Amino acid sequence: MTPNGQQKRNDILKAALELFAEHGFHNAPMAQLAKRANVAVGSIYRYFKDKDELIHELYSEVDVTLQKALVRAAEPSISTQQQFVHLMTDLIHYLQDHPYEFKFLEQYYNSPFGVEIKRDKLLLSGSSGRQSAFGQFIAGTAKESIKPMSAQVLYALVIGPVTFLLRDAISGLVELDEPRIKELADGCWNAIKR
Amino acid sequence: MTPNGQQKRNDILKAALELFAEHGFHNAPMAQLAKRANVAVGSIYRYFKDKDELIHELYSEVDVTLQKALVRAAEPSISTQQQFVHLMTDLIHYLQDHPYEFKFLEQYYNSPFGVEIKRDKLLLSGSSGRQSAFGQFIAGTAKESIKPMSAQVLYALVIGPVTFLLRDAISGLVELDEPRIKELADGCWNAIKR
Amino acid sequence: MTPNGQQKRNDILKAALELFAEHGFHNAPMAQLAKRANVAVGSIYRYFKDKDELIHELYSEVDVTLQKALVRAAEPSISTQQQFVHLMTDLIHYLQDHPYEFKFLEQYYNSPFGVEIKRDKLLLSGSSGRQSAFGQFIAGTAKESIKPMSAQVLYALVIGPVTFLLRDAISGLVELDEPRIKELADGCWNAIKR
Amino acid sequence: MTPNGQQKRNDILKAALELFAEHGFHNAPMAQLAKRANVAVGSIYRYFKDKDELIHELYSEVDVTLQKALVRAAEPSISTQQQFVHLMTDLIHYLQDHPYEFKFLEQYYNSPFGVEIKRDKLLLSGSSGRQSAFGQFIAGTAKESIKPMSAQVLYALVIGPVTFLLRDAISGLVELDEPRIKELADGCWNAIKR
DNA sequence: GATGAATGAGCGTTCATTCAT
DNA sequence: AATGAATGAACGCTCATTCAT
Numbered sequence: 001m002t003p004n005g006q007q008k009r010n011d012i013l014k015a016a017l018e019l020f021a022e023h024g025f026h027n028a029p030m031a032q033l034a035k036r037a038n039v040a041v042g043s044i045y046r047y048f049k050d051k052d053e054l055i056h057e058l059y060s061e062v063d064v065t066l067q068k069a070l071v072r073a074a075e076p077s078i079s080t081q082q083q084f085v086h087l088m089t090d091l092i093h094y095l096q097d098h099p100y101e102f103k104f105l106e107q108y109y110n111s112p113f114g115v116e117i118k119r120d121k122l123l124l125s126g127s128s129g130r131q132s133a134f135g136q137f138i139a140g141t142a143k144e145s146i147k148p149m150s151a152q153v154l155y156a157l158v159i160g161p162v163t164f165l166l167r168d169a170i171s172g173l174v175e176l177d178e179p180r181i182k183e184l185a186d187g188c189w190n191a192i193k194r
Numbered sequence: 195m196t197p198n199g200q201q202k203r204n205d206i207l208k209a210a211l212e213l214f215a216e217h218g219f220h221n222a223p224m225a226q227l228a229k230r231a232n233v234a235v236g237s238i239y240r241y242f243k244d245k246d247e248l249i250h251e252l253y254s255e256v257d258v259t260l261q262k263a264l265v266r267a268a269e270p271s272i273s274t275q276q277q278f279v280h281l282m283t284d285l286i287h288y289l290q291d292h293p294y295e296f297k298f299l300e301q302y303y304n305s306p307f308g309v310e311i312k313r314d315k316l317l318l319s320g321s322s323g324r325q326s327a328f329g330q331f332i333a334g335t336a337k338e339s340i341k342p343m344s345a346q347v348l349y350a351l352v353i354g355p356v357t358f359l360l361r362d363a364i365s366g367l368v369e370l371d372e373p374r375i376k377e378l379a380d381g382c383w384n385a386i387k388r
Numbered sequence: 389m390t391p392n393g394q395q396k397r398n399d400i401l402k403a404a405l406e407l408f409a410e411h412g413f414h415n416a417p418m419a420q421l422a423k424r425a426n427v428a429v430g431s432i433y434r435y436f437k438d439k440d441e442l443i444h445e446l447y448s449e450v451d452v453t454l455q456k457a458l459v460r461a462a463e464p465s466i467s468t469q470q471q472f473v474h475l476m477t478d479l480i481h482y483l484q485d486h487p488y489e490f491k492f493l494e495q496y497y498n499s500p501f502g503v504e505i506k507r508d509k510l511l512l513s514g515s516s517g518r519q520s521a522f523g524q525f526i527a528g529t530a531k532e533s534i535k536p537m538s539a540q541v542l543y544a545l546v547i548g549p550v551t552f553l554l555r556d557a558i559s560g561l562v563e564l565d566e567p568r569i570k571e572l573a574d575g576c577w578n579a580i581k582r
Numbered sequence: 583m584t585p586n587g588q589q590k591r592n593d594i595l596k597a598a599l600e601l602f603a604e605h606g607f608h609n610a611p612m613a614q615l616a617k618r619a620n621v622a623v624g625s626i627y628r629y630f631k632d633k634d635e636l637i638h639e640l641y642s643e644v645d646v647t648l649q650k651a652l653v654r655a656a657e658p659s660i661s662t663q664q665q666f667v668h669l670m671t672d673l674i675h676y677l678q679d680h681p682y683e684f685k686f687l688e689q690y691y692n693s694p695f696g697v698e699i700k701r702d703k704l705l706l707s708g709s710s711g712r713q714s715a716f717g718q719f720i721a722g723t724a725k726e727s728i729k730p731m732s733a734q735v736l737y738a739l740v741i742g743p744v745t746f747l748l749r750d751a752i753s754g755l756v757e758l759d760e761p762r763i764k765e766l767a768d769g770c771w772n773a774i775k776r
Numbered sequence: 777g778a779t780g781a782a783t784g785a786g787c788g789t790t791c792a793t794t795c796a797t
Numbered sequence: 798a799a800t801g802a803a804t805g806a807a808c809g810c811t812c813a814t815t816c817a818t
Binding site for chain 1: 777778779780781
Binding site for chain 1: 217218220221300301304305306343344346347349350351353354355356357358359361362368370373374377378381382384385386387
């Protein structure tokens with residue numbers, strides 16, 4: 001069974017994710033990427049106009065996958081705070097388990113590429129426009145339990161600490177274990193709770 | 195008054211700060227940097243061994259300047275929370291007024307260059323080893339008022355939201371005005387207060 | 389018939405030989421070499437890791453070709469001295485006809501590149517380890533006819549005069565015609581004969 | 583006593599000799615040369631029009647010094663061959679003791695610089711036009727004892743082996759001790775003697 | 777479609793030379 | 798005369814992109 005076009009496209013994206021995460025956009029030559037994807041250099045250009053488009057497309061894929069992963073069934077039996085903590089823990093676990101995705105996203109947002117992306121939508125609504133698990137939770141279930149404040153600030157208080165700590169955790173500078181995740185989630189909740 | 199060597203060095207650093215912030219390390223050729231600094235390419239290499247050293251030296255300068263800017267006289271007459279809010283407001287104002295410095299630092303920490311720098315020390319102790327205004331406040335005055343928790347998490351809860359929101363504010367995606375700064379600072383305080 | 393890779397590699401080596409011989413390693417920019425070879429700069433690096441490797445590879449090629457050229461059928465019917473004279477004459481004719489090769493070799497041996505090459509092996513054993521026509525003759529046929537002496541001195545007495553005179557001949561300072569070649573070969577023989 | 587101009591000029595030439603011998607013309611930047619000579623870069627250009635002229639001037643100096651060193655009182659009491667051997671031994675000893683001078687000369691002759699210099703004059707007449715010790719000996723005392731042959735070939739048979747062997751000796755590839763010097767000198771004599 | 781050899785603009789860096797002091 | 802900071806053309810090399818097969 002020879003790989004079809006879609007398979008090849010995915011191979012390229014997978015190789016790109018790894019290489020970009022490991023070496024950065026600027027230290028990941030197309031030739032190396034092609035080799036890692038077991039594809040000819042020229043073939044990459046059949047699926048992506050140029051390196052920039054490849055990066056943007058990769059962002060879309062990673063973003064969509066991330067949003068899908070964070071869907072969690074409603075748990076009406078537990079308290080709102082507990083639901084919040086569960087969501088945060090899910091998020092952190094997911095990103096800890098997917099360091100390439102995290103590094104890529106960080107790099108993307110921290111570059112001219114990411115300027116046009118509304119970063120505050122990261123976890124609240126996917127780039128597709130659909131609302132994320134977090135967004136639904138905050139705008140829905142938890143609405144009454146959260147102090148009224150600017151949406152931007154709310155997002156910053158929730159997402160800021162997570163990304164900040166994960167950066168160091170994934171670089172190996174810090175150990176982010178369960179007790180600390182709990183500390184972090186509780187702190188975030190206290191920051192926003194009514 | 196013709197510029198002396200120190201002046202020229204500063205011209206180069208200034209041009210580098212601007213170019214790195216605007217285009218990123220990898221899209222700021224030495225030739226363009228030289229032109230912006232009104233200097234010949236070769237002259238840069240009289241002051242800096244290579245591009246990497248220039249970047250590291252620039253980090254030192256920016257960091258030192260930032261630490262100096264955040265020194266604030268003790269205000270024993272107001273509450274600990276109010277002091278915290280003042281410090282955060284100072285920090286945010288400073289970085290809002292110095293977007294190039296902010297973008298450069300973000301980029302530096304998010305690159306192989308900054309790996310060796312403990313990022314959590316960003317605002318808590320200067321790169322010189324001296325403790326920053328923030329560090330002194332948290333380890334001193336505010337110690338009793340803060341909930342016991344891992345230092346890493348504490349830093350994340352304080353610094354994470356600030357950098358997250360500033361990124362968008364400086365990109366022009368979000369307006370970060372006084373009320374929102376107050377919201378943010380209060381949220382951070384609630385996240386860590388005992 | 390479009391040129392294949394091997395052809396292109398040879399074009400580069402040929403252009404390099406000419407340029408190195410004419411201007412020296414340090415005055416033969418890669419760009420000029422590319423132009424002379426009707427090739428893009430980047431293409432050179434597909435065949436050679438860097439300029440140094442190109443030089444070493446060129447040496448190999450030139451050396452192998454030289455060794456091959458000096459093979460001469462055994463002539464048992466003539467005296468040892470005459471055989472020696474034939475060999476020297478062959479060598480001189482070959483190098484006179486291949487001045488680029490001669491200049492390149494001189495330059496190679498006289499540079500850090502050639503330090504690791506035993507220069508005394510120049511004509512006595514090829515770089516491949518196989519013994520050259522000269523080496524076979526001296527260690528074999530002529531062994532009994534040659535005065536016992538240090539191998540180094542023996543080589544110097546044979547090769548020294550040839551290279552010395554060829555340098556001037558090829559520069560056009562001296563005319564090296566048949567009678568003189570005979571004089572030289574006889575002199576060398578007298579220097580080493582028992 | 584501050585150094586006068588002549589002293590400074592000599593410092594530069596000395597530093598140049600060392601640097602050129604150690605690193606080659608092309609790896610001896612003017613700045614390094616200036617530092618080694620304890621002189622400002624600009625000062626070099628007061629004494630020499632450019633780097634090329636410096637190299638040519640250095641050649642003159644080295645050549646003159648070499649010729650002077652090889653003057654040896656006539657020794658009528660010993661045989662012509664013995665006188666020849668003495669001269670050769672003197673030459674080899676001198677060059678062994680002055681490896682920088684030897685390396686410089688080799689490099690000079692082996693570069694576009696040396697093409698215009700009659701190399702065959704190396705030891706037979708100085709660049710000044712005066713005849714060298716060797717030249718006087720061969721054209722005078724030894725004339726009758728030497729086989730009639732082209733002057734060029736004669737020189738090659740005498741000088742070729744010396745330079746060939748010295749190159750390796752000075753590079754450390756070969757040990758050139760007294761017995762070998764004797765072997766070499768005898769060989770050369772046999773090459774040219776009537 | 778797929779390939780990968782070929783391309784050449786562009787990069788970081790060096791260094792002979794100049795010139796204001 | 799002497800200095801050494803300043804200059805910028807030129808270098809070796811990389812790599813995103815193209816295109817003949």
